[in-house]
Amino acid sequence: MTFTVRFRSPREGAPAHSLEVPAGTTLLEAARQAGLPIARACDGGGLCARCGLEVLGGGEALAPPAPAEQQAKQRNRVPAALRLACQVEVSGPLEVTAGYW
Numbered sequence: 001m002t003f004t005v006r007f008r009s010p011r012e013g014a015p016a017h018s019l020e021v022p023a024g025t026t027l028l029e030a031a032r033q034a035g036l037p038i039a040r041a042c043d044g045g046g047l048c049a050r051c052g053l054e055v056l057g058g059g060e061a062l063a064p065p066a067p068a069e070q071q072a073k074q075r076n077r078v079p080a081a082l083r084l085a086c087q088v089e090v091s092g093p094l095e096v097t098a099g100y101w
Contacts, residue, residue, distance in 0.1 A: 009101040
């Protein structure tokens, strides 16, 4: 099963990127496949918490943050509203954004 992930820029008039990915793909993998830059220092290990994304739509289909994601966000002062792209697996259609796209 595949789902559409839409990457929306916070800049007015900037184009959005959409990509179909298989269920279970992380948002980090999806952003890389879409050719978008995404901050990371630990290469997806959930340690650096630099890959925080804001979920604009479809978040109800996501699993809640695991304790490891919550701890990484607290340790690195990441706002609770953001999800770590390396820890979130696509399980439905999503729309996300990062402040630097």
